[in-house]
Amino acid sequence: MGIIDKLKARWGIKSTFQVFIILIVFACTGFTALFAREFVFDLLGVTDEFPFWQRALIWIVTVLPLYNLFLYIYGVLFGQREFFTLFLKKTLGRIIPGKKNTAKKEA
Numbered sequence: 001m002g003i004i005d006k007l008k009a010r011w012g013i014k015s016t017f018q019v020f021i022i023l024i025v026f027a028c029t030g031f032t033a034l035f036a037r038e039f040v041f042d043l044l045g046v047t048d049e050f051p052f053w054q055r056a057l058i059w060i061v062t063v064l065p066l067y068n069l070f071l072y073i074y075g076v077l078f079g080q081r082e083f084f085t086l087f088l089k090k091t092l093g094r095i096i097p098g099k100k101n102t103a104k105k106e107a
Helices: 003-011 016-044 052-077 081-095 099-106
Strands: none
Touching (some): 016 081, 052 081
16 A cells, blocks of 8 residues: 555545645645744744744744644645645644543543
């Protein structure tokens, strides 16, 4: 089983073309996040003199949410809204605990 077939199985899609479109969306999003980081850090005055932990915290609070927004926007632009809506729900569900996670922890 090749990597494309593994991605199709993992993501629950049937088309090899759709795999390539999704990979292009991830590439565009990552590239845009690089520019967003530079822009946000310049806007906030964050320099290399800041301790690493502060830069990392600022990145998590600012750029990470932008990454998710860019991922959704590119997903819509490339015609993969349904896939990225589900992908982001699943990803954010791991980060932000919901009622299901809370109920499991209490039990």
